[in-house]
Amino acid sequence: MRNAFITTLMACAESDSKIFLIVGDLGFSVVEPFAKKFPERFLNAGVAEQNLTGVAAGLAMAGYKVFTYSIANFPTLRCLEQIRNDICYHHLNVTIVTVGGGLGYGPLGYSHHAVQDIACLRTFPGILMATPGDQNETIAVTQALIRYDGPAYLRLGKGGEPSGAGECSISDVGIRLIESSGDSILLFCGGLLGFAAPLAKACHAGLASIPLWTNDERTKKLIQDFVAKYRRVVVVEEHLAAGGFGSFVREALESKPHLQGIVRCCALDASVCGQVGTQDQLRNAGGLNIDSIRQAFMEN
């Protein structure tokens, strides 16, 4: 996903001289081609995320479309107030791009796990949330973010994710229906889409993703309309259950009690925090696995 992002960004930067990439001393073997090709629009701000984020805000105030890039916990949690006050409150054209969203850097330990990022960022008014599920969605979402004028958060996997669905075009917030099957469906948020198709088949369910969304009434209405079409919707995300996308789905249904029983959320239990292991091991440790997803379809 990160290579799909940087390739798309580079292609767009050829014709859009406002695109600027800032990294926090990370991105080895990913960002070098951009730095080489567009040195006047590249910056390694060092291991200093508060300054990095403020610099991004200043560059955006002066007219650049800025993308900040680092491992998921650093340019989000370390500088959360700079994102809230400097970028979002001023509605600046800055996209925070993270790699390893969720448990992608599982063996590196809790410091490098990003399982609270969506909970923190989605509550900032005006921010556009980009949670592509695979490479094709990453390409389409990156193009959409370049067209967008405002703050955004792009959450990517670490790399090496299996391809999910086919090519797609994304121009606005919305739920992407990938495959219909009966009256139940899996709704994926984030980089698990490559694992989703066999899972959906095993559960005899359809498949959908939410690559672009906002934490507001507009997306809430989309969710309400979507859920109303099914007998069972299972939301899956690699994030703590508290505050994540599934939590937002529940908020969206607060005013629609007749729809609430349709939805089940499969996300990580807080017990995963502090554990170390591969991404798969940690998903299991957090209760996010095939069994829990199947169970969600069987519950009344």
Next chain:
Amino acid sequence: MMPSNIKTFAAQVRLEALRMVHRARASHIGGALSMADILAVLYAPGGRLSINHADPRWPQRDRFILSKGHACTSLYAALGLRGFFPLEDLTTYAQSGSPLMSHASHHVAGVELSTGSLGHGLPVGCGLALAAKRRYELWRTVVLLSDGEMDEGSNWESFLFAPQHSLDNLWVVIDANGIQSLGDVKDVLDLEPLADKLRAFRWSVIELDGHDHEALYRALDLEHAPMSGRPTVIIARTVKGKGVGFMENSLEWHYKSPSDVQLAEAIAGLEGDLHA
């Protein structure tokens, strides 16, 4: 040559700031008064900032960021006096629904960045200065910090960053009044030797009396920036509450609002400079 109106402008800024704080029963007048002379040198007609009140977003304007946003009364006063908005708007300061909230707000014409949480202004200023550098544009960026604010680690990230990227189009002024929220700076987190520290960070350092208009005017010669590759930091030694005798060097005026009698006494003390 320094324009002759700076002394009067500084007194007007102080007067309006006092009236705002008194009317709103608001805080932070001490820090607003300590930086009034710095703002006067920047904002008085003929002052050092290249700005246009008729077009506050003029692309080639110099950018000024007040990082110590709690002291915004003096900035609002300076902008109102320069015609960025009707001066009578100052009467809405800190009122419900007014854009003139009691920390600096970018919804006020002429204010570049909303601030309030300390340590935010300088990183953004670095981004602005970097944008001008990368595009070979000549406008300058000035960021005004408090000395208490220097506790924030984000500032030190920026102090590393600016010389690394040769931001000689960036000026930082530290309003060093020596008092922060709960005590003297030297007793909370002592900054000294501040000038040595900043020199070691590869900045051009100027230390001066922050109420000396001539010295400030010389140091803030934005138009003739040295092509040194070094950003400039001015350590302006100031007096908290400057210009109002009973407020000077007193921690309590970080919080208190003047009574009717105290306001009258403060204004009387400014009379000489108002009509200089």
